[in-house]
Amino acid sequence: xxxxxxxxxxxxxxxxxxxxxxxxxxxxxxxxxxxxxxxxxxxxxxxxxxxxxxxxxxxxxxxxxxxxxxxxxxxxxxxxxxxxxxxxxxxxxxxxxxxxxxxxxxx
Amino acid sequence: xxxxxxxxxxxxxxxxxxxxxxxxxxxxxxxxxxxxxxxxxxxxxxxxxxxxxxxxxxxxxxxxxxxxxxxxxxxxxxxxxxxxxxxxxxxxxxxxxxxxxxxxxxxxxxxxxxxxxxxxxxxxxxxxxxxxxxxxxxxxxxxxxxxxxxxxxxxxxxxxxxxxxxxxxxxxxxxxxxxxxxxxxxxxxxxxxxxxxxxxxxxxxx
Numbered sequence: 123x124x125x126x127x128x129x130x131x132x133x134x135x136x137x138x139x140x141x142x143x144x145x146x147x148x149x150x151x152x153x154x155x156x157x158x159x160x161x162x163x164x165x166x167x168x169x170x171x172x173x174x175x176x177x178x179x180x181x182x183x184x185x186x187x188x189x190x191x192x193x194x195x196x197x198x199x200x201x202x203x204x205x206x207x208x209x210x211x212x213x214x215x216x217x218x219x220x221x222x223x224x225x226x227x228x229x
Numbered sequence: 230x231x232x233x234x235x236x237x238x239x240x241x242x243x244x245x246x247x248x249x250x251x252x253x254x255x256x257x258x259x260x261x262x263x264x265x266x267x268x269x270x271x272x273x274x275x276x277x278x279x280x281x282x283x284x285x286x287x288x289x290x291x292x293x294x295x296x297x298x299x300x301x302x303x304x305x306x307x308x309x310x311x312x313x314x315x316x317x318x319x320x321x322x323x324x325x326x327x328x329x330x331x332x333x334x335x336x337x338x339x340x341x342x343x344x345x346x347x348x349x350x351x352x353x354x355x356x357x358x359x360x361x362x363x364x365x366x367x368x369x370x371x372x373x374x375x376x377x378x379x380x381x382x383x384x385x386x387x388x389x390x391x392x393x394x395x396x397x398x399x400x401x402x403x404x405x406x407x408x409x410x411x412x413x414x415x416x417x418x419x420x421x422x423x424x425x426x427x428x429x430x431x432x433x434x435x
Contacts, residue, residue, distance in 0.1 A: 141314040142307070151304040155297060162293050165433035179429035186425045194307045195418045196411075201245065204252050211256040215263045219270065226271055 140199060150193045157186050244408040251412040255419050258382075262423050265375050269430060272371070276364025283368035284434045286351065288342060292432035295338050296424065302331030303421040306390070306414045316404040318397060325394050325410075328417065332387040339380055346373075372431055379427060382420045389413050 161182040164175055192198040197205055273280045309324035350357030351369050358369060393413045396402040402409045 141311055144308055144311055147304055147307045147311065151300060154300045154303075158293065158296050158300065161429055161433060162289065165429070166289060176434060179433050183426050183429050187422045190303060190418055190422050190425070194303050194421075195415055200248065204249065207252065207256065211259055215260065215267075218263065218267055222267055222271060226274065 142193070142196065142199070147194070150189060154186055154189060157182050157189075242406070242408075244411075247408045247412060248415075251415050255415060258419055258423075262375075262378075262426075265371070265378070266426065266430075269371050269375070272364070272367045273434075276362075276367060279362050279364025280368050281434060283365045284431060286346070286349070287372070287432045288345070289432050291338055291342050292428055295335050296428050298331050298335050298338070299421045299424050302328045302335070303418050305331065306417045310407065310411055310414050313397070313402075313404055313407045313410055318404070321410075322394055322397060325390050325397075329387050329390055329394075332383050332390075335383055336380065339376065343373075343376075375427055376431070379420070379423055382423070386413075386417045386420050389416060 161179050164178050164182075191208070197208070305324045305327040309321045309328065312318075312321035312324055346352060346369075347355070352358060352373060353366070353370050358366060361369075390413055393402060393410050396409060
């Protein structure tokens with residue numbers, strides 16, 4: 123927690139945010155390493171169902187990205203507007219993919 | 230008249246706005262790489278078999294090690310922000326140094342990977358490359374372009390963190406004024422997130 127004696131922020135200043143503890147970050151890191159090992163094993167073990175391993179790899183990658191964004195990048199503790207804008211950006215990307223796919227899949 | 234004092238003169242600080250600015254920049258970065266992932270998706274759909282066996286040329290072990298290196302560097306930069314906020318400047322500087330060393334490790338491993346591909350003539354325009362099937366060409370073109378652009382981001386991120394260390398030493402970035410380090414950290418995590426997607430899509434698709 124920020125030192126209240128220092129007059130860095132005005133009272134109620136939204137920039138006064140909590141300090142994420144060391145241990146918490148290390149726990150997140152362990153989780154990310156486990157997910158990495160999982161995704162490599164799924165691929166190297168040679169599951170013959172290609173589509174299955176691609177979907178698994180993507181699900182794990184998305185999970186890792188969400189964890190990094192939420193905890194390492196503090197998205198969970200910051201102004202919710204950033205999260206909303208992130209959603210808008212991702213929606214934009216989905217629109218790009220969808221419209222390009224509509225074009226290529228119907229040729 | 231004479232004792233008029235301008236309240237809050239000088240530069241106003243707005244950490245919230247600084248962070249928003251950084252995030253807006255990161256969104257443009259996501260769309261930059263998003264466009265490349267779109268190209269990858271379409272060409273992989275059109276050449277799924279050639280993409281599949283081309284991916285066997287890549288070294289899964291080196292890719293995995295690099296993933297772990299980048300994840301660990303993300304941890305050290307996140308810890309350095311906590312350390313600075315808690316007022317432990319020395320620890321914060323050491324953790325940023327560790328992050329930069331991990332960035333260099335990543336680049337050295339990448340150098341060896343690329344060297345092996347160059348020896349096999351797989352770089353666009355080389356003798357082996359020009360004889361390959363269109364799908365294989367597209368795979369290696371995208372591999373070099375996307376990992377190259379990502380590598381450039383690693384270099385920029387490392388230089389940025391080095392500059393932030395300098396600013397901490399000059400006491401311009403302090404425990405009470407740490408938004409520059411936080412924004413540098415955000416950039417570094419973005420570099421990590423992009424690699425999180427590059428790794429399975431190029432190395433693990435078989």
